[in-house]
Amino acid sequence: MMRKKIAALFCTLAVLCACLCGTAFAAKKPSIELMGLYAIWDEPMVSKPIIYFRVNSSKAIKYADWYVSAYNRVGDKASMFPTKKLTMVGPLEPFSLGKNVDFEWMVQSNAREDSPFRHYKIVPYAIAAADGIQFVYQDAHGNLFVKPDENNPESYTYLSEDEIQNAMFDYSGCEFSDVWWRDWSIDYLAVDKVVITYMDGSAETVTNVNSKYRGMTLQNPPFAQQLAQYDAVYNYQDYLRLNPDLADIIGTNQKALFEHFISSGMKEGRQGSMGFNLSAYKANNPDLVAVFGDDNVKYYEHYISQGRAEGRVAV
Known part of the structure; x- marks a missing residue:
């Protein structure tokens, strides 16, 4: 009887460990995340792709080779040479909050005098919202927010803690001005993989590169809307x-x-x-x-x- 109880206990522990490990594995972020992929569309040409990214690894990246392909609307690769290797030259530093920047205070002239958005600074971060890349700003008390409609302070929205910790990235994207695809059937661009070479010489291939925050819907409603409630x-x-x-x-x-x-x-x-x-x-x-x-x-x-x-x- 005692052996059966011990065996049952070990089985239970094994299941718990498997569940915990599985959860941890699922929650692990890729070493580099795609936050935005844009290009100039002038059919049949698609050119000058810009990649916005976030480095989640704990060490600096020396080279990041992005394999970007052009796809048609049924999901097949388009054009004669659909895949391009776009190389970023580092060092690409791990993302970090609280960078010491000294941007000047600005005044939002169309905001009320008592608005928390009347005085603000721009900070070196962005998020990939549903309607494109949005810069991040800081109010007089250090709270981070975005401007979905630049000219309407009623739309300004404070970021949630989850967005601050996981959705923000350095707003300087990498443009590849000499890269282009030519095909009338191109519907979208996508990253197939990223081959990373670290500064210490180690390497890694990342295939699950898309961030779940890419094209995100803001988690909070606009602050004015919250107050109105x-x-x-x-x-x-x-x-x-x-x-x-x-x-x-x-x-x-x-x-x-x-x-x-x-x-x-x-x-x-x-x-x-x-x-x-x-x-x-x-x-x-x-x-x-x-x-x-x-x-x-x-x-x-x-x-x-x-x-x-x-x-x-x-x-």
């Missing part, structure tokens, strides 16, 4: 004035203040707007207390979704 119960100036302890901790960082209100402020019953006071809402709406009890967040959500429209007393 809570305008019945939140205003950052009111939140600061009514919660002076936050001024010492967070200051005027609008992104951090809003995130505090969402993650902690409502649970703690903090007042985020002159138009909504949790204690008053409970006192004037005993029917809600019978339903929500001590779940503070529910009262804010109720006032946002229907309480204000119903004219319920909230101050």
Whole structure:
């Protein structure tokens, strides 16, 4: 009986190890990722490809040979010489955050004076969004954001932590001005593989080169849209004035203040707007207390979704 139990235990451990190893393997990033592949299309010519990439390896790359092929719309290789070897000469350094750059502060003239996007810097990163390469910017408090519509601050969107850690790359792409394909049937270009030679002389061939963040949809909605969802119960100036302890901790960082209100402020019953006071809402709406009890967040959500429209007393 004891032997059977031991055998069963080893089997269980083996399965767990296999699952964990499989998960780790699946999550491992390729040593170099394709973040964007663009070219000039002037049928029947496709020319001057530009490759945007991110180096995930822990060591610098000496040469990166990209094998790029032209394909027709049914997925077959097109043209007489469909595959080109595009060589990048290094050193190509591993991607890292927090580069020490000294770009000047700029002013977004069409943003409101109190907008968090009024003063900003450009930083040396980009993301490969669904509508193309987008540069990354930094607000006065160091928060990173993108401008889906350059002229409309209402569209500006803060990057999520996942996007910051995994989707950003150095915005300097590599253009191959003397490379071209000629064929009327070309529908798209794709990377077949990348042969890497490292500075230490070792080599690697990467075939799963496409990043899952290439052509990504932004994970957060625009900041203005996020604020609009809570305008019945939140205003950052009111939140600061009514919660002076936050001024010492967070200051005027609008992104951090809003995130505090969402993650902690409502649970703690903090007042985020002159138009909504949790204690008053409970006192004037005993029917809600019978339903929500001590779940503070529910009262804010109720006032946002229907309480204000119903004219319920909230101050």
